[in-house]
Amino acid sequence: MRVDKNYSMAPLPRNTVRDALSVAVTVGAYGVAFGAASVAAGFSVLQTCLFSLFTFTGASQFAAIGVVAAGGGAISAIVTATMLGTRNALYGIQMAPILEARGLRRIVASHITIDESTGVALSQKPRGVNAMRVGFWVTGLGVFVFWNAFTLLGALGAKALGNPASWGLDGAVPAVFLGLLWPRLENTFLRVVAATSMVCAMLVTPWLPAGLPIVATALVAVVMGWRER
Amino acid sequence: MLWIVVAATSVLCLAIKLFGHYVPGRWLANARLQRINTLIPIALLSALVIAEGVVTKTNVVIDHRLAGLGVALAALFAKAPFPVVVLAAAVTSAVVYHLH
Known part of the structure; x- marks a missing residue:
């Protein structure tokens, strides 16, 4: 039997797989919200599914369709989504030396490098490097499968249901963003950054075209992150 | 586009x-x-x-969505799981929308 130098023959860490799958199902399920919100924003079912297949990073996807739904232009949507995606590069830098993937496997690993796969992998550190790799792959591939399946369901559902306000979708989308923001607010400084950004976004809203106030708050991050605290 | x-x-x-x-x-x-x-x-x-x-086009507007956001905030403080937060916001927002 050929023993893969990178992937040891240690038994599958069962607890790791269980952790990974529960994250994959829970996170994947709110693909329903993305699918529905995307169709409500005016994207077709096909475009919605392509988002989930190829962009595959939830916050950026919600941001792109959110800016469009708010009446913003293509550039604002693309810039906001891309800036939100930059954290995935830092995840990649952390994960690459742990995964040691090569060739096609490395490309697939890149595509499934998101909050959840990185988070589960890093949480498995006490169980060893094999558990970290299993955690990354099972979570990443699991989220990919469930996220895409539920996106399709949500998109088809939204098409059938009609007016998004009458079943609460326009109220669910800001809650999604708040839910994505919440776990990041680990200390007082980060909460101040969030509050400042909200106030700034509100203040510039009447003066800028729709969508730009969102892009503009990136300046808050630059200014408040410039100096060490 | x-x-x-x-x-x-x-x-x-x-x-x-x-x-x-x-x-x-x-x-x-x-x-x-x-x-x-x-x-x-x-x-x-x-x-x-x-x-x-709270924004519609380029105006700050208070409507049913803020009610949903308030409930989402309460759910997050109560450490509710993510799907519950989103669902609670959707239901609240829809109810307030229909009351008006």
Whole structure:
């Protein structure tokens, strides 16, 4: 039997797989919200599914369709989504030396490098490097499968249901963003950054075209992150 | 325009992920860059809460969505799981919408 130098023959860490799958199902399920919100924003079912297949990073996807739904232009949507995606590069830098993937496997690993796969992998550190790799792959591939399946369901559902306000979708989308923001607010400084950004976004809203106030708050991050605290 | 958004967002987001896996880690080791990178999602997600929750076109508008957001905030304080937070906001928002 050929023993893969990178992937040891240690038994599958069962607890790791269980952790990974529960994250994959829970996170994947709110693909329903993305699918529905995307169709409500005016994207077709096909475009919605392509988002989930190829962009595959939830916050950026919600941001792109959110800016469009708010009446913003293509550039604002693309810039906001891309800036939100930059954290995935830092995840990649952390994960690459742990995964040691090569060739096609490395490309697939890149595509499934998101909050959840990185988070589960890093949480498995006490169980060893094999558990970290299993955690990354099972979570990443699991989220990919469930996220895409539920996106399709949500998109088809939204098409059938009609007016998004009458079943609460326009109220669910800001809650999604708040839910994505919440776990990041680990200390007082980060909460101040969030509050400042909200106030700034509100203040510039009447003066800028729709969508730009969102892009503009990136300046808050630059200014408040410039100096060490 | 929508096709441009789908295509450009997908290409750029994948390029960022590949960048992270293929460049040497020291390229992004700059402390200032790392600090700003941590703050960018916080700033943008905060702005998106506002843009989606209390803005219509270029006006700040208080409506049924804010009721949903309030319930979501309460659910987060109560440590409710993510799907519960979103569902509670949707139901509240829909109920308030129909009451008006």
